[in-house]
Amino acid sequence: ETGVTQSPTHLIKTRGQQVTLRCSSQSGHNTVSWYQQALGQGPQFIFQYYREEENGRGNFPPRFSGLQFPNYSSELNVNALELDDSALYLCASSSTGERGETQYFGPGTRLLVL
Amino acid sequence: TQLLEQSPQFLSIQEGENLTVYCNSSSVFSSLQWYRQEPGEGPVLLVTVVTGGEVKKLKRLTFQFGDARKDSSLHITAAQPGDTGLYLCAGALNAYEGSARQLTFGSGTQLTVLP
Numbered sequence: 001e002t003g004v005t006q007s008p009t010h011l012i013k014t015r016g017q018q019v020t021l022r023c024s025s026q027s028g029h030n031t032v033s034w035y036q037q038a039l040g041q042g043p044q045f046i047f048q049y050y051r052e053e054e055n056g057r058g059n060f061p062p063r064f065s066g067l068q069f070p071n072y073s074s075e076l077n078v079n080a081l082e083l084d085d086s087a088l089y090l091c092a093s094s095s096t097g098e099r100g101e102t103q104y105f106g107p108g109t110r111l112l113v114l
Numbered sequence: 115t116q117l118l119e120q121s122p123q124f125l126s127i128q129e130g131e132n133l134t135v136y137c138n139s140s141s142v143f144s145s146l147q148w149y150r151q152e153p154g155e156g157p158v159l160l161v162t163v164v165t166g167g168e169v170k171k172l173k174r175l176t177f178q179f180g181d182a183r184k185d186s187s188l189h190i191t192a193a194q195p196g197d198t199g200l201y202l203c204a205g206a207l208n209a210y211e212g213s214a215r216q217l218t219f220g221s222g223t224q225l226t227v228l229p
Binding site: 035040 | 202
């Protein structure tokens, strides 16, 4: 176990709704990254949070937003859900400062948009 | 555009056979990680390599980072059914303090080891 937890484990929403996913990072880690993994593909980087600020973003529209809290936990919010948003959403925690920095993944939240 | 090309995409072998999975890119990575993922779960880190030419062994698994830090391979000796899973390589492009160390993932190799 990595010590990274995510909630909920599964979620079903309809198109146009909004969703909030949560992640608790591993103890001692100050950085949280979010990834989207569509079925049969590798994870795609959404964004990263470091010291409560967005610290890099992948090719995702603004309706994907996030937060990081003082305890380093994080939220991913997706507005105006689309069918293609159905995927496994993964968060990974890490501690910045090393070239070989390791990211530890949580079990993911499976989102289904109908 | 897929920065990391992984091959093969699918691999089905008999228990006891050897196999190699390849991860190739035109980009130079500061580090590269290999993960194994089972259905419905998050990726689990197997190894991180950071130095060009580096070879790391983890029991029956051997990982190599290319000299130019653009490619990597994973070799499994005497595969067992418990090795079944999705193997993902992921490269980190940024390496300075405070930068976004986003991981760029390959599309994965789905390995099935038959008893």
